[in-house]
Amino acid sequence: MTSCARSVTRGPPRVACARASRATAASWHTSRSACSSPTAPGELLYVNDTWCELTGLTPGRALGRGWLQAVHPDDRERVSGSWFVTTGQDDAFHGELRIGDPAAGDSVRHVLIETEHVDDVGGGEPGFMGTVMDVTERRRAEELLRDSERRHRLISANLPGAVVAILDHDLRITLLEGEIAESAFDPDALIFESVSVLAGPDETPALIAAAEGALRGIDGTVELDSDRLGRILEVQLGPYRDELGEILGVLLVGTDVTTQRLADAALRHAERRFRAVFEEAPIGIAVVGLDGRLRQVNRALTDITGYRRSELEKTSLHTITHPDDLDASGEALAALADGEAEAQEVELRYLHASGHPVWVSIQATLVRNHEDEPDFLIVQVQDVTERRRFEDRLRHMADHDPLTGLPNRRAFEAALEGQVEHVKRYGPSGALLVLDLDGFKYVNDTLGHSAGDELLVSVAAVLRERLRTTDVLARLGGDEFAVLLPQGARDEAWTVAQALVEAIRNRADRLSGELAGRITASVGVALFTDDKTTSEEMFVNADLAMYDAKEAGRNRVCFFQDDEEHESKIKARMEWVEKIVQALDEDRFVLHAQPIVDLQKMEVAWHELLIRMVDEQGELVPPGAFLYVAERFDLIQTIDRMVIRKAIEYMEREGRAGRPLPVSVNVSGRSLGDPELLEIIEEDLQRAKHVNPNDLVLEVTETAAVSDIPAARMFSERLSELGCRLALDDFGAGFGSFYYLKHLPFDVLKIDGEFVRGCATNPTDRLVIKALVDIARGMGKVTVAEFVGDDEIVRLLLREGVDLGQGYHLGKPRPLEELLGPYPEEDAPALSPAEAEDSAAQARDRG
Structure with a gap:
């Protein structure tokens, strides 16, 4: 706010009044002669009302006295000297000073004084007319501006990564400070330049618009990323006001956000990449809330479940989970939601939109928020329906005969063991039936194995028809079947066994040609009469009864009788067991070898090793006399291990003499699941330095392999890792197994x-x-x-x-020792210390 006052010295009031009528400022008149004394310059002849208001003097106190009486005491000496010099030279006086009494505080004002020469101030006397303008507010604003600029400089100097600028109303830079200003510009050279110098061509319009908005009191933000800056600035613009709120210009504050923007760009890129991976992933992915609701799903999950995306994102995992699997799903979800686990894996069933179940493998991972609290889940879903079906088929193959579809020996033994435990707990009940076809060998010999297979399938169907769902029917192997009756006593067992014999006889009567009436069945029955009877004893008892039926004329049923005659038969079986064990202990098993010939070259490719037992009199016992007992009493695995060890010993002996000995060895079906046998093969081959593992071929019958596909597959894969080979023996004996060739690496x-x-x-x-x-x-x-x-x-x-x-x-087969001849000790190569130690170790292992 500015006000003016005027005053005149030594002139008539009318002149002063005339002057005052045109004046808008405080004024006074003074005579020329009154200016000659420096001690009392400018005797006032006239003052207007504004003068009185500014100085606080009444006309009575002011007129007739020097005008310097109104000047601030601290400025009087300076002003007096300047006034005296000026008036003495007839020049006008011009200057800025303070008026008022300092003791009055706010009454002190900053004024701008100008004087002009007047020829006549009254009576023809020359003088001066003075004009006073109040510039107090302007001075305060300027001080405020200077103080504010000092503060801005101080702030900007201590604000890293920033730039501070002040623009005037023409958007020219009046102040430019800060670290960025020093590094990117020459601040002094840009003073009074347009603010556009801070921006690139494409950014200038937005910057100008934001600055003009700030002059209107509107805050704004723009982003600058010009080459000149070499970084990205987030610029905030707002009005620059004085203490009374008047807009003096624009305040511009720029902050370096380069790192943040690069991080934001990287985050956006990562998000785009995640979205791409999320959407295009071949497995189902979902973002799931802790309550189980699906927030976001990808296309693969819609394919797996059959639901549209919009349908899934309105529902929850609970809704699409099979009712029987809700507990498993809920437990996994609860563990994650409570923060007890960071990840969970579970296999369960989802319900497809069409209603059928879909087996899925789920991997759920917990995502936490910035406060490390559970926030949401990332759930990966893979359709494993085909894998589960394949596993189910493998499990079925492991426990079922591939030809007839009946449970195999392994599954039946498990069921029999369960019945034994039931009897121990609740008392004797039920019976075991062992059934063997009479005349089956004649079918194979005359019509071939395919006809035999057809007959076995037909017999299995007939037996199924005659049994209850609670009875367990199995094919033990070859033409031997077994039935477990969980309930009932002797009479019921007799009825069932007799019905089975009659059903097979009736089936045989319908056969054509020479087979009519030739196929019958002999059934042996063992009752659960003692809660101390084991499953092995039950099998032996039923076996003995079945052979009683055959010896009695076949086509009949016989019960096991715990009498002297049966005891003698059991004793005979046990004697064979003892003979086998004793022969193993005394190393009375020998190997014969039969050549396998390359038909093109008519040269021996390798020899198949065949086992024979030597009795106490030194006579050879053929394998048919003892292998059946060995299999029945779980001695066959021990025999297999012994034969393989002997085979590798012979191969090492011949290899050391420079005569490689490729051989094949038969392995029983029981040994396919024997991990100890694989360990023996691996250890013996490691010790045998002169044996090529590829020269060792292990033979397993096709029917034994197919009866336990998983075990056969594992066995073959491990053999391959050791460098050995697997042969499927008697292939074609079971035509129903052709499908499983692809599952057996041979x-x-x-x-x-x-x-x-x-x-x-x-x-x-x-x-x-x-x-x-x-x-x-x-x-x-x-x-x-x-x-x-x-x-x-x-x-x-x-x-x-x-x-x-x-x-x-x-x-023809002949003794292996005879085939190879004596070991030429004199020609044997000298053993290294390591080989000698290996040889000694082998001897220790053999006892």
Whole structure:
């Protein structure tokens, strides 16, 4: 706010009044002569009302006295000197000073004084007319501005990564400070330059618009990213006001947000990448709330569940989970929501939109917020329906006979063991039936194995029809079946067994030709009469009864009788067990070898090792006399281990002499699941430094392998890792198993001799051989034909592409020691210390 006052010295009041009538400022008049004394300059002749208001003097106190009386005491000396000099030279006086009494505080004002010469101030006397303008508010504003600028400089100097600028009303820079200003600009050179120098061409319009808005009192923000800056600035603009709120200009504060923007860009990129991965992932992914509600799902999850995205994102995991799996799902979700676990894995079923269940593997991971509290879940969902079906098939194959679909021996033994435990707890009840077909060998010998397979399938169907759902029917192997009756006593067991015998006889009566009436069944029954009877004893008892039925004329049922006669039979079985154990202890098992010949070169490819037992009199006992007992009483695995160890010893002995000895060894179905056998093979091969593991072929019958696919697969894979080979023996004996070839990693396919023996005259046999050769060749496997009886068969096998042959015509079995001859000790290579230690270790291991 500015006000003016005027005063005149030594002139008539009318002149002063005339002047005052045109004046808008305080004024006075003074005569020329009154200015000659420096001690009392400017005797006032006239003052206006504004003068009186500014100085606080009444006209009575002011007129006739010097005008310096109104000047602030601290300014009087300076003003007096300047006034005296000026008036003495007839020049006008101009200056800024303070008026008023300092003791009055707020009455002190800053004024701007100007004087002009007047020829006549009254009576023809010259003088001066003075004009006073109040600039107190302007001075205060300027001080405020200077103080504010000092503060801004101080703030900006201590504000890293920032720039501070003040713009005037023309948007020119009046102040430019800060770290960024010093590094990116020359601040002094930009003073009074347009604010546009701070921005790039594309950013200038937005910056100008925001600055103009600030002049109107509107705050604004723009972002600058010009090459000149070399960084990204977030600029905030607002009005720059004085203490009374009047807008003096624009305050501009820029903050370096380069790191933040780069981080934001990286985050956006990561989010885009996550969204892309999320959406295009081949497995289902969902963002799930802690309450189980689906917040976001990808396309794969919609494919798995059959629901649309909009449908899933309105529901919860609970809704799409199979009712039987809700507990498992709820427990996993609760553990994550409570923070007890960071991740959970579970397999369960979802309900497809069409209603059928879908097996899924779920991996749920907990995501926490910035306060480390559970926030939401990332759930990955993989459709494992096919895998579960395959596993179910494998489990079914592991426990079921592939030809008849009945439970196999393994599954039946588990059921029998369960019945034994039930009897121990609740008392004797139920019975075990062992059934063997009479005349089955005749079917195989006359019509072939395919006819035998058809008969077995037919018998299995007949037996199923005659049994209750609570009864357990199984095929133990070959033409032997077993039935477990969980309830009932002797009479009920007799009724059931007799019905089975009659059903098979009736089935056989309907067969055509020579088979009519030839197929019957012999059934042995053992009752659960003692809660101390084991499952092994039950099998032995039922076996004995079944052989009683055969010896009594077949086609009948016999019960196990705990009498002297049966005791003698049991004793005979146990004597055989003792003989086998004793022969193992005394190392009275020997190996014979039969050559397997390359049909193209007619050279021995390897030898198959066959076991014989030597009795106490030194006579050879054929395997048919003791292997059945060995299998029944779980001695066969011990025999398999012994044979393999002997085989590797012979291979090492011959290898050390420079004569490699490739061999194949038969392994029973029981040994397929024997981890100790694999450990023995691995350890013995590691010690045998002169044995190539590829020269060791382990043979397992096709029916034994197919009866336990998982065990056979594991066994074969481990053999392959050790460098050995697996041969499927008697292949073609079970036509129902062709499907499972792809699940058994084998190296050699031995064609069952049933198809080889008569192939020269039977075109069906030749077709089967050709088919098997095509299968093996397509899989990159080697074929071996068994029972090669003459040169004509050899020529036929060569035409069909069979690789190797085995049979009496090519070479009969003979003792392995005789085949190899004595070890030439004098020609034996010298052993290194390490080899000598290995040899000693082997001897210690053999006891």
